[in-house]
Amino acid sequence: MEEQQREWQRRVDEHNQEMDRQRLEWWHEAEEHQRAMDKQRREWRREVEEHDRREKERREHEKQERQKMNMWWGQVEAHHCTTYATREYTAILKNLPADYPFRVEACKETPLEVHGVSYLPMTCEDKGPGLVIGRWEVNQNEPDCMTFWNWYKDKGCTSVRSGKRRIEHYMENLPRGGDWREFCATTPANFLGMHFSGAQICFQENLGTYGHWEVEDPSCD
Secondary structure, eight states, X not given: OHHHHHHHXXXXXXHHHHHHHHHHHHHHHHHHHHHHHXXXXXXXXXXXXXXXXXXXXXXXXXXXXXXXHTOEEEEEEEEEEEETTEEEEEEEEESOOTTOSOHXXXXXXXXXXXXXXXXXXXXXEEOSTTOEEEEEEEOSSOGGGOOEEEEEEEXXXXXXXXXXXXXXXXXXXOOTTOOHHHHHHHSOEEETTEEESSOSEEEEETTEEEEXXXXXXXXXX
């Protein structure tokens, strides 16, 4: 019996020693893995910082080159209204050498002044050597693009015990060629102490554009 107990204890001790050895190996492996990951992160950070430094130097060099060439926007054209209080503009980048390789970058970094405010292009279209077209959407000082709501109508509760009331407005000053759905959805409204960025529901009737809102109203419960 005692011999069996000693044998059992010996096996337990061997097992515990083996587990301690494995735990120590796992700890060393984990520590080595962590050191390798830390090293890799430092290398990645250095690579990112180096890339950012080179990119910054490249942009600064291109900026200096553009300033030397004195690029500017010409043939500026105002187009249709695209959405509430917003008009599209296009222009051609002037003084652009035919062999200049960074045409789109030059477009993106060259501002256009409209109504006394400078804007960078929303998009740039490279048409080939020496020809780049910039596009802007200007949303300041464009009164002809400003639609507004009129003819407030309370259409009553949407249904019995709905808890909601329907309000209707008629939209005025829709620009010629303007997308009535776009203007309806983006023309702000204020009523009943609430502000809305646009109509919730839009429709046309007898060539007129209407907006609907459904608002919470306890009297409709």
